[in-house]
Amino acid sequence: MQLVNTALSLQLSHPLPQLLKFAEQQGAITALDRHFALQLCQLSAETEPMLLLLLTLLSKQLSSQHSCLPLAHIELNNPLALRDELHIQPDDSANEPLFCRIVSEAQTDTQICAQLSDILQQSSLVWQPQANETDDALNRPLVLQQQRLYLRRYWRYEQLVASKLLSLAQDSAIATQLDQQPRFLQQVSELLNGLFASSDDEIDWQKVAAATTLSRNLSIITGGPGTGKTTTVTKVLLLLLYLQPQLTLRLVAPTGKAAARLSESIKGSKARLQSELNGVLQPLQQSLALIPEEAATIHRLLGVIPDDSRFRHNSSNPLLLDLLIVDEASMVDLPLMAKLLDALPENARLILLGDQDQLASVEAGAVLADICHGLHDGERWQMQYSHQQAERLSQLCRTQLAAGSYQGTLGDSLCMLRHSHRFKGDAGIGMLASAVNQGNVSAAKQIWRQQYAELAWFEQQAEMNAERQLLDHCVAMYRPYLALVQQQAEPQQVLQTFNQFRVLCAMRAGEYGVDGLNLAIIRRLAQAELLAPRQEFYSGRPIIIRSNDYNLGLFNGDIGILLPDASSQRLMAWFERADGSMMQVLPARLPSHDTCFAMTVHKSQGSEFNAVTMVLPPQPRGAQVQLLCRELLYTGITRAKKHFSCSGRDAVFSLAVKQLTLRASGLASRLWS
Numbered sequence: 001m002q003l004v005n006t007a008l009s010l011q012l013s014h015p016l017p018q019l020l021k022f023a024e025q026q027g028a029i030t031a032l033d034r035h036f037a038l039q040l041c042q043l044s045a046e047t048e049p050m051l052l053l054l055l056t057l058l059s060k061q062l063s064s065q066h067s068c069l070p071l072a073h074i075e076l077n078n079p080l081a082l083r084d085e086l087h088i089q090p091d092d093s094a095n096e097p098l099f100c101r102i103v104s105e106a107q108t109d110t111q112i113c114a115q116l117s118d119i120l121q122q123s124s125l126v127w128q129p130q131a132n133e134t135d136d137a138l139n140r141p142l143v144l145q146q147q148r149l150y151l152r153r154y155w156r157y158e159q160l161v162a163s164k165l166l167s168l169a170q171d172s173a174i175a176t177q178l179d180q181q182p183r184f185l186q187q188v189s190e191l192l193n194g195l196f197a198s199s200d201d202e203i204d205w206q207k208v209a210a211a212t213t214l215s216r217n218l219s220i221i222t223g224g225p226g227t228g229k230t231t232t233v234t235k236v237l238l239l240l241l242y243l244q245p246q247l248t249l250r251l252v253a254p255t256g257k258a259a260a261r262l263s264e265s266i267k268g269s270k271a272r273l274q275s276e277l278n279g280v281l282q283p284l285q286q287s288l289a290l291i292p293e294e295a296a297t298i299h300r301l302l303g304v305i306p307d308d309s310r311f312r313h314n315s316s317n318p319l320l321l322d323l324l325i326v327d328e329a330s331m332v333d334l335p336l337m338a339k340l341l342d343a344l345p346e347n348a349r350l351i352l353l354g355d356q357d358q359l360a361s362v363e364a365g366a367v368l369a370d371i372c373h374g375l376h377d378g379e380r381w382q383m384q385y386s387h388q389q390a391e392r393l394s395q396l397c398r399t400q401l402a403a404g405s406y407q408g409t410l411g412d413s414l415c416m417l418r419h420s421h422r423f424k425g426d427a428g429i430g431m432l433a434s435a436v437n438q439g440n441v442s443a444a445k446q447i448w449r450q451q452y453a454e455l456a457w458f459e460q461q462a463e464m465n466a467e468r469q470l471l472d473h474c475v476a477m478y479r480p481y482l483a484l485v486q487q488q489a490e491p492q493q494v495l496q497t498f499n500q501f502r503v504l505c506a507m508r509a510g511e512y513g514v515d516g517l518n519l520a521i522i523r524r525l526a527q528a529e530l531l532a533p534r535q536e537f538y539s540g541r542p543i544i545i546r547s548n549d550y551n552l553g554l555f556n557g558d559i560g561i562l563l564p565d566a567s568s569q570r571l572m573a574w575f576e577r578a579d580g581s582m583m584q585v586l587p588a589r590l591p592s593h594d595t596c597f598a599m600t601v602h603k604s605q606g607s608e609f610n611a612v613t614m615v616l617p618p619q620p621r622g623a624q625v626q627l628l629c630r631e632l633l634y635t636g637i638t639r640a641k642k643h644f645s646c647s648g649r650d651a652v653f654s655l656a657v658k659q660l661t662l663r664a665s666g667l668a669s670r671l672w673s
């Protein structure tokens with residue numbers, strides 16, 4: 001069967017709707033993808049099969065957290081990823097191979113993309129910005145821009161994020177003052193160099209990041225764990241509050257856990273700074289107390305409206321603040337970033353902190369990675385300051401900074417920290433994280449072979465043995481907190497001891513996922529007589545909250561533990577609040593939750609543990625293969641402060657190191673081109 005449209009044709013083994021059904025049965029697309037495409041075509045009376053195919057592919061992209069379908073990414077030979085599994089074909093066509101191919105007379109990929117664009121442009125469903133601005137066009141559900149097909153909502157989010165960030169990425173009022181008043185520059189430089197008193201000759205990037213933040217309304221400080229993002233931002237806030245004491249600041253993070261960690265880190269940084277504010281830094285003493293310590297979740301800041309995806313604060317009801325600091329920005333998805341930026345008041349400043357190499361957000365987009373995209377120069381990272389900014393920062397930091405080749409305005413707002421103060425350069429965890437991050441399989445294998453004290457590998461070759469080793473390890477690591485449970489220790493001490501160790505999995509389902517491992521660990525702990533899991537709620541059961549409950553003050557990702565209340569002996573769920581106090585909730589009142597001896601790497605973002613064991617599936621199949629990627633390993637490894645172990649197979653670990661997840665989006669090109 002050949003369906004021809006100009007020079008582009010579809011070669012199909014069966015009618016396309018039937019092939020879509022086969023693809024769904026094979027798990028290559030979902031029922032939602034198929035129905036979405038069929039319904040849209042039906043509602044708009046579109047009969048072009050290529051359109052039906054493109055709509056299916058767009059829906060598939062969105063369910064894989066991409067923001068759009070770049071036409072250049074379509075696999076022409078087998079766009080539906082059909083497998084030749086004949087047994088799933090129910091009728092007498094059982095022996096025919098399945099195929100769906102896009103065939104073109106065009107010579108280059110660019111020409112084929114142009115042909116696909118032509119087909120989309122002819123559809124009444126598709127709007128092209130600037131091309132057809134009629135009222136009718138403005139109501140169309142799909143947008144085609146720069147050969148990327150979007151659902152209009154995602155296009156709007158991307159558009160909003162790009163335009164807000166670019167308009168924020170301007171020099172601050174302080175920068176103008178620095179440029180016009182040499183004595184002011186001298187004074188600020190003195191304070192900056194006092195706060196970042198680096199001893200060696202190398203560029204102190206923390207100081208550069210601080211100077212960047214002072215000079216811009218938008219600043220992005222990116223870097224791996226322990227590179228000093230919080231330390232740097234605390235010092236910048238001190239300087240800003242000294243220069244502008246009336247500033248209203250707010251600190252936020254995407255999850256309750258991350259917000260609590262940010263509060264803790266800011267408190268720690270302030271305490272360390274206290275003793276350093278002598279000599280030239282003496283005048284800063286009074287500003288230290290003005291730095292806020294409480295961090296909220298982004299949802300709480302924006303104001304959740306029950307059963308509504310909109311927030312109380314938006315462009316018509318902006319937030320009341322002058323400066324917003326967002327930590328763990330890699331976890332913020334495209335829709336949430338759009339809503340946050342929309343709610344920022346006109347003259348507010350924004351600081352984003354995060355690690356661009358971590359797993360992207362659970363929902364669509366990879367906003368932080370897209371913002372940092374322009375720093376990527378082949379295999380290396382390169383700052384992209386303009387001549388004016390390089391000159392200004394050099395004067396402020398009393399160092400020599402080179403300008404980059406990029407001509408736009410965003411480069412002046414970015415700074416990357418590369419030196420980890422947590423992982424020493426020659427220590428196992430830091431080395432492994434760095435090799436994985438670079439996709440260097442042989443370096444990673446070499447590190448495992450060197451048998452560092454802080455690393456352990458449980459090879460799953462002989463399955464039973466590996467499982468026994470893994471579960472014995474879990475018993476040893478969870479024993480200290482369970483001993484405290486048996487001694488009826490204080491809930492806070494029990495919870496903090498439990499939080500020293502965690503098992504992390506790539507996925508939820510299956511024997512090697514969270515569900516299977518939680519069961520196996522519970523069984524093994526019960527055999528060791530450390531736990532008595534007789535019913536759903538039992539003493540010592542650790543739980544993780546799965547949804548936000550604003551009335552109770554519990555948020556998705558919060559971790560608590562079930563323990564009897566000392567006075568009533570009633571079993572309660574105990575949680576630690578951001579301010580360090582404990583709260584208790586009746587188990588029956590808990591929002592949806594899971595046991596959490598094991599949790600997903602995704603859920604562990606924003607948390608750290610002294611020791612981490614990561615479990616990889618021995619034989620990944622289908623969607624599991626896509627889950628196993630470099631960012632997943634990197635995020636898992638860097639959750640560990642003192643010890644990291646991995647239970648897996650050599651080949652699976654290597655596969656994950658090689659695989660880089662790229663989220664399709666037009667944001668990087670909007671920001672950087």
Ligand SMILES: Nc1ncnc2c1ncn2[C@@H]1O[C@H](COP(=O)(O)OP(=O)(O)OP(=O)(O)O)[C@@H](O)[C@H]1O
Nearest residue numbers: 206223224225226227228229230231232265421422
């Ligand atoms: N310039 C420095 N010299 C020595 N130690 C430092 C320096 N900067 C930060 N540290 C120390 O390194 C540790 C991590 O710093 P910080 O919490 O600021 O890093 P971070 O990048 O915010 O980490 P994370 O991503 O885990 O939140 C802290 O103990 C801090 O005191």
